[in-house]
Amino acid sequence: MERSRSAFDHWMHKHHFTFRDTRGRNITVQCNLCLPKINILSTARDSTSNLKKHLERKHSVVCRRKIRDTPSSDAPSSDGPSSYGPSILEKETAEPSEAKEAKIDPTIYYQTSQSRLNTLVFNFIVEDVQPISILEQAGFRRLIEILSRGKKVMSQNAFITKLEVVFNKMKGELKVKLDRVKTLCTTADVWSVQDRSYFGMTCHWLEDNLERKSAALACTRIPISYTCETIIAKIQEIHSSYNIESKVQATVTDNGNNFIKAFKEFSSEDDQDVEQSHFEDLGSILCDGEMGGDFFLSYFLPPHQRCASQTLNLIASKDLADAVSKGQTGKLHSSATEKCAAIWHKVQTSTVAADAMESIAKMKFTFPCLNQWSSEYYAINKLISLTDSQLNELTEVLGVPCFTPDETAYLTEYTDVFKPVAFALDLLHGEEKCFLGIVIPTLLTLKRKLEEKAANTRLFSKVIDSTVKAIDSRFKQVFDSSDARLATATMPQFRLWWLPEDERESLRAQLVTEVLQVDQGTEETETNGGSVHEDEFFSYGPGSSSNKGGKREASEEVWLYLQGTNKDLKCLNEFPGVKKVFIKFNTTLPSSVPVQQLFNNGGNIMTPKGHHLSDEHFERVLLLRYNSKITTALE
Structure with a gap:
């Protein structure tokens, strides 16, 4: 009995396939181009799309070559290129391509004004982290000139001129936005790179719908050997330049001694001394400096908020680590983590080792970051999640010492007991949905969970006690803060x-x-400076003020x-x-992470020395990129 006709029977490329069978609404065929490998394909009876995709993916080169070697029956017989038809794929997709091209507005490419072109190139450099030296590269200039039909690419000097105009527009818009804000917080930090130091500051506020907004205020050059007075002056200068001195609820920084000194003397709230910090006589420092004794009379800082995530990271990486190393588990901890470090080193420095890791563990591998306890915790947790056989195979392939049963049991208990610490660190690293009000509940919950773990742990009861005491000590200012x-x-x-x-x-x-x-x-x-109605003046009767x-x-x-x-x-x-x-x-953030992200953008964008930018121009490019979501300067 003959099979019913299908789309395959009258398909122009059916000769590349051999019909095999009919299965319900589908048919199966064998690809002749895949021989000697037997490749059976299935497609719907009323469609050949699967077979077309197979040709496109596997045999596009062969099909094109065959078409070039065979004159098209529709084309006139001549030796020129016109005597050869399009490739299989080109012919089948010709109509859709033409339809798509017909929908494209040609004015985008051919009627762009010189001014519009300059704006597009400018935004390309700022938004996509491109060096301005690209403006002088012959290939880039030729590309733009061809696409724009002869229009010229702006010079580096033209870029610098436009940078000043666009930056002033951005700063003006930002000041207008901040004028309408009643309360905000700032974050501040110092970034050093290539023998240069920069002071960065961001600001953050909540809209009436409780959506958090952020902006970068500065990334200005400071002396490499910056002092306490340098920090004080920069904070005051930046706050004043945006007229926000009276609106700043708090400034969030890390626990660096220079920041602690500055806010201890000039903040509106007393700050507690940091453990193991050495303080000098600030009065003598400032009196001997360039600003002299009048410096005390000129500067006043907002309340200081220390970065909660950094403080908790300090507890985990110092207090917790010290307690582990000094206790009865010290040797076990040292030997187990040394073997973990050997694995990380092998995988990080050898692609063969990395491939072996992914093959055995069936997952991507993560490496711990320097001075980040949580990243080391997650890296250990990922290793311990492997089965004993996987872990033994991995150490054997990498040529590192195998874990003993005691070491494996130790690391398993370690990751279980201190899982709440890692979770709390992740919570405090947030920005958009992270508020000052989350800090105390996070710390109280962390203490409770650790104390619950203490009742069931074999090895870490004393470590937990030390960690809880460190939380009480280092966060005393937060627990007491109104x-x-x-x-x-x-x-x-x-x-x-x-x-x-x-x-x-x-x-x-x-x-x-x-x-x-x-x-x-x-x-x-709302009422100051406006007219007062008679009913609002008298305070008698129902509904009175x-x-x-x-x-x-x-x-x-x-x-x-x-x-x-x-x-x-x-x-x-x-x-x-x-x-x-x-x-x-x-409005106050519990973390200084946003200003660190500003510096990360700076590191990825450019350094002034390497990209022919002055410190001022470098700062402008960085702030424009960071603030592009809240201003229209780059539109």
Whole structure:
């Protein structure tokens, strides 16, 4: 019985295949071009798309060669190129390609003005991390001139001129945005590269919809041997240049001694001394410096917030590590981690070893970063996740010592016990959804989980005790901070549930006071300088101003908020006073990671020396790229 006809039967390229069988709605064929390898393919009865894809992927070169060697039956017989038809793939895709080309607006390529071309090239260099020396490269200039039909590529001098114009536009837009912001925080750090040091600063604020916004304020050159007074002057200078001195709720930095010294003397809040830090007489330093004794009278810094993620990383990499090395498990820890390090070194320095690792472990490998405890933890955890047979095979192939059963058991318990520390570090590294109010609950939860682990661990009970004491000691400033406690209380996820009952009433009263203050501040801002209606002047009768926003209303709002159970931030829209307090205190980030990301962009973009940029121009390119999402300067 003959089979029914299919699309394959009248397909122009069926001679490359041999029909084998019919299976329901599909047919199977054998590819003749794959011989001597037997390759059976399946395609729908009413479509040959699978077979076309096979030709495109596997035999496009053969098909094109055969077409070139065989004159097209439709073409006139001549020796010129016109006597040969298009390749199989070219012929079958000709119509779709022509249709696509017809939809492209030719003005994009052929009617671009010189001004528009300059903007596109400028944005290409800034956004895609290109050196400005590309403007003088012959190949790039020829490419642009051909695509733009003869228009010229801007010179490096033209780029520098445009850079100044676009940067001024960006800074103007940013200042307008910051003028409308009531509360913000800044992050600051110092970056050193190629015998140069740069002071970087970013700022962050919350919109009314509680979406976090960020901007870069500076990445300015400072002396390589920078001092405390240099930091103080730069912070004040940058805050003043954007008119935000009175709006900064806190400045977040790492735990470097120069930052600690600066904020200890000039911050509006007292800061606790850092353990093992050496402090010099700041007065004598500044009096001997260029600014003289009047320096004390000129500068005043906002409250200081130390980077919580860096502090916790310090606890894990120093306090926890010291406790492990000094305890009864010290030798076991040392031998086990040395074998881990040997594996990492082999895999990192040898592609053969890396291939062997991926083949045996069936996964990509990660390497620990310097001074990042969590990255070492995850690298160890990944090794220990292998089975004993995989781990033994891996060490044998790499030629490193095998793990003993005691070492494997030790690392397994180590990764289990300190998993909460790694999780807490990840939480505190965030930016968009990470608030100051998350720090205290994270630390309290971490302590509780570690103490629970202590009851079931064989090896780490004393290490856990030391780690918990280090958390209490190094985070004492945060636990005692009124700002941090209010930031936590205004987060619906936590409210006052994290506090002992005997402390809740005191914090509730503080929250009522803050709600009253933010409401009064809003009313003053709206009425100052404007006309006052007669009904607003007299405070008698229902609906009068004396009855609005009073302590009773604030207390009731706070009470209703604290009784709620909705953990979504959106529920704050039902409590406008509490929402304002949330924005005020949770604008502050718990981490200085954003300013470190600014430096990472700087390292990837260019260094002034290597790309013919002055320090000023380098800073402008870096800030333009960082701020491109919140301004229209590059549009």
